[in-house]
Amino acid sequence: MxxxxxxxxxxxxxxxxxxxxxxxxxxxxxxxxxxxxxxxxxxxxxxxxxxxxxxxxxxxxxDPRSGQFLGVDLGHTRVRAVVTDAAHEIIASGVTPYPARTSLPARIRAALGLIDRLGREQGLGLSALQAVGVGVTGPYPADTARADVSAVFRERFGAPVLVDNNTRFAALAEAGTTAARDVLYIRLAAGIGGGLVVGGRLVAGAGGAAGEFGHVLAEPGGAPCRCGKRGCLETVASVGPALAAAGVDDLDTLRARRFEPPVAAAMDRVGTAVGQVLASAALILDPELIVIGGSLPRAVPAIVDRAAEVVAAGRIPAGHDVAGIGRTGDGPLVRAARLGDDDGARGAVAALYRQSPLLAGYANLERSTR
Amino acid sequence: MxxxxxxxxxxxxxxxxxxxxxxxxxxxxxxxxxxxxxxxxxxxxxxxxxxxxxxxxxxxxxDPRSGQFLGVDLGHTRVRAVVTDAAHEIIASGVTPYPARTSLPARIRAALGLIDRLGREQGLGLSALQAVGVGVTGPYPADTARADVSAVFRERFGAPVLVDNNTRFAALAEAGTTAARDVLYIRLAAGIGGGLVVGGRLVAGAGGAAGEFGHVLAEPGGAPCRCGKRGCLETVASVGPALAAAGVDDLDTLRARRFEPPVAAAMDRVGTAVGQVLASAALILDPELIVIGGSLPRAVPAIVDRAAEVVAAGRIPAGHDVAGIGRTGDGPLVRAARLGDDDGARGAVAALYRQSPLLAGYANLERSTR
CATH class of the missing domain: 1.10.10.10 (Winged helix-like DNA-binding domain superfamily/Winged helix DNA-binding domain)
Incomplete structure (x- = not known):
């Protein structure tokens, strides 16, 4: 109807x-x-x-002023929310920051406060939502405690709730802007995550943890990671370690000083580490497109350029033709993300549009919206 | 009918x-x-x-003696062929060795000779084949020269021919022996290749090169690889380098001496390198099952055990629960392949049984059997 x-x-x-x-x-x-x-x-x-x-x-x-779909991204340092109408147009969008390591219940409270404010300030009806998508950090649905997230939003809005990894949602949103059927997406922000589209389909993985680029080994014996291992990509190429390596305090300063040689050299090392992880992933998955998003490459676009060089150097050389290895293609295009920081929230909404071919056979949806 | x-x-x-x-x-x-x-x-x-x-x-x-499907695996050092009847039972199987680096036309001649011999010796009718599957080494269909393979077999047997990467075919055959829907398969033999099943579907990749584990960087600045790069996994964990590291001449000797400390230590290093590549792949793809096949781990099963340890050490520790990273699952099962050296030829036949759900949406089939 x-x-x-x-x-x-x-x-x-x-x-x-x-x-x-x-x-x-x-x-x-x-x-x-x-x-x-x-x-x-x-x-x-x-x-x-x-x-x-x-x-x-x-x-x-x-009702043109009635929100139909709500997308929420409970990130490491802020919550983002977008509301779309029946035509899938964004009619409201907002953000509320919180400190890193804020607990999940506190993140949820910040989200509900943000959504109330959006409704009040913009005169939106949010009482008849078709569905709510909520992105959370880390693997999902492996952590059963996360079922709480679904319950809170379902009770508050009386609508079906879909919970999944926020970066996977961002990958879905980015993939929706291209025709490529094999896409790797990585996000370098306060944490590092990613998402995969394989053969035109979003991938969850057997345990809901596909796309965990952040915890791939980047530096053997490197710095301890919050995951309990050492030398993960996140210890090198997430915002905190990148700021430390550049000797600056925040992303605005990093952006302003990114052409100073010591800062540029530090960011070159970040891009190299990201590129090495992506080069391996590219050989294994043979994607058409690799998208690098997040606040860090938005501040320092040269990170994307350096990563692209490393990916290109890592592929089987084109035109090389020996017995048993054929000539290979041009390898994937590596580029910066098109969407901004609301990519996760946009993807959470996109996941609710069930007709997307990207979501065909994506088991998490069936599981979570019941 | x-x-x-x-x-x-x-x-x-x-x-x-x-x-x-x-x-x-x-x-x-x-x-x-x-x-x-x-x-x-x-x-x-x-x-x-x-x-x-x-x-x-x-x-x-x-006709119970009429072969219905023919599967051929044009490997680096031998051709394997299997013939199945209308009930998909194997009714003939054979192998012909050739030297490494044999040209593709010579491999094809060896295959046709082998098939003639199988037909003659076992009184098989091969004039009414439903279809022929041919596995080749290296990426496919990126190398357009490989169209020749298809033409030769189509002309010889008057049946549709499907050509694809032989190790991907092996992955299909192995995946067909399990219920797992997310499977990584790697084969350590004269070369190293692999295949992926993601969400219950065999993956080709954008350029037909998905599963090229052999050319992932394993040792920065390591030995030159036949692909033109350095330090690829193939320079460490394929049969030739593994024999050299163990100081033995052939796989039978390696198997016999595998418990001698220097040989065991060398094989431990091989397993570690394989495990490191698979650990990264496991974080990115979150498979349920990782299968390690090929002649090298058949000779030294401890390689699989060591790789399994490294994969387990590389995953996000179970039960580790900090803000933003949930508890993760048990990680993938890592085990040896169930099928033998005829896995590629079996998979080439399996790919011809179009009704397999593993092949849903697998574009190469549509392309190649026309």
Whole structure:
């Protein structure tokens, strides 16, 4: 019914019945529910649209100010939220920062506060959401404690909730901007995560942890990582270690001083480490496109350029033709992300549009929206 | 029609018509073609099966000695071939060795000689093959010169030919022996290759080169690789370098002396290098199962054990729970391959059974069998 109204704008109950093939009784129930939830509204009747009986035909339409889908990204240092309408257009977006290592319950409280504020300030109806997508850091759904996230949002909004890794959501959003069917996405921010699209499908992995580029070994015997291992890529190429290596305090300063030779050299090492991990991944997965996103490469785009060089050097040389190894292709394109910091929240919403071919066979959805 | 005969054994033309829904004319054409190709035979009529007219009913059956599918693995040092009947049972299998670096045309000649010999020695009909699968080393279909492979076999057998990477075929065969939907397969032999099953589907990669574990960097600044780079896993963990590191001349000697401390230490280093590459791949893809196959681990099974230890050490520690990283699962099972050296040829045949869900959406098939 929402799909029909989205397509036709304004229709009478009889017209909806004809187009949907639903019985009057069923339709009446659905209409009552949607009117009650504020998803649709009754529209003033035009005289020329009247039925022959002389009784005014009641016309129905989607409420243009009613949010239909909510996407939330509970990142390491801030929550992002986006609200889209029935046409999938973003009608509200906001961010609330919090300190690194904020607990999950505190992140959720920040998210609910942000969403309330968005609704209040922008006069949005959020009482009739179709569904809510929530991105969390780390593997999902391996951590069963995360079921709490789903319960909190389901209770607050009375809608189905889909919870998944926030960076995988970002990968979904980025992949949605290209036609490539094999995409690696990596995000360098307060943490490092990633996502994979293989053969046109988003990949979860057997334990929900696919795309954990951040904990691939980058420096044998290197610095201790919060995961308990040493020398993970995250200890080299996430924001904290990158700032430390550059000798600056924040990303704005890093951006301003990125052409100073010691800073540039430090960022070159960051790009090299990222490139080495991606070069291995590229040989194993043979993607068409590698996308590097996150706040760090947004501040220092040269990191992407350096990583691209290392990926190119790591592939089997093109044109090299010996017995048993054929000539290989040009290798993947490596480029910066197109979307900004709201990529995770956008992806959380994109995951709710179930018709996306990117999500065909993606088991997490079935599991989480029940 | 072949499917109906496979299920019912022996049927009259009228029975086949009833079960297939095909017209008598169409059925007559198909029957004539299959009889001509030797795929089916006319069977002696039993008296009690006679139709009321008194004229003996002609019964048809699959020819039990007619090969239906041919799988060929053009490896680095030998060609393997398997022939299966209509029930997908292997009815013939053979191998012909050749020196490493044998050219592709010479490998093909060896394959055709082997297949002729199999047919002759075992009285097999190979004139009515349903399809032929051919595994080649290196990426496919990136190398357009490989189209020749397809043409040679198509002309020789008059059947559709599917060409793909031989190790990917081996991965398909191994994955077919498990219920796991996310599987990494690596083969350590004269060369090193691999294959991926992601979400229950075999992965080709954008350029047909997915699974090239052999050319992932294992030793920075290491030995030159035939691919043109240095320090690739293949320079450490393929048969040649492994024999050299152990100071022995062939795999039989390696197997016999594998418990001598210097040999064991060398093989431990091989397993460590393999494990490090697989540990990165496991973090990125989060598989349920990692299978290590090929002649080298068949000679020295301890390589698999060592690689399994390194993969386990490389995953995010289980139970480690800090803000932003949830508890993770147990990580993948790492084990030796179940199939032997004929895995590539078996997989080439398995790829011809189009109904396998492992092959859903696998674009190479559509491309190659036209």
């Amino acid at each position: 929402l799909a029909i109204l989205r397509e036709h704008g304004t229709l009478s109950r009889a017209q909806i019945a004809a187009r949907s093939g639903l019985s009057r009784t069923t339709l009446s129930e659905i209409t009552g529910d949607l009117l009650g939830r504020g998803a649709i509204v009754k529209v003033t009747t035009d005289a020329h649209q009247r039925a022959g009986s002389g009784r005014p035909a009641e016309l129905l339409a989607l | 072949l499917a109906i005969l496979r299920e019912h054994g022996t049927l009259s033309r009228a029975q086949i018509a009833a079960r297939s829904g095909l017209s008598r004319t169409t059925l007559s054409e198909i029957t004539g073609d299959l009889l001509g190709r030797g795929a089916i035979v006319k069977v002696t009529t039993d008296a009690h099966q006679r139709a009321g007219s008194g004229r003996p009913a002609e019964l048809l059956a699959l």
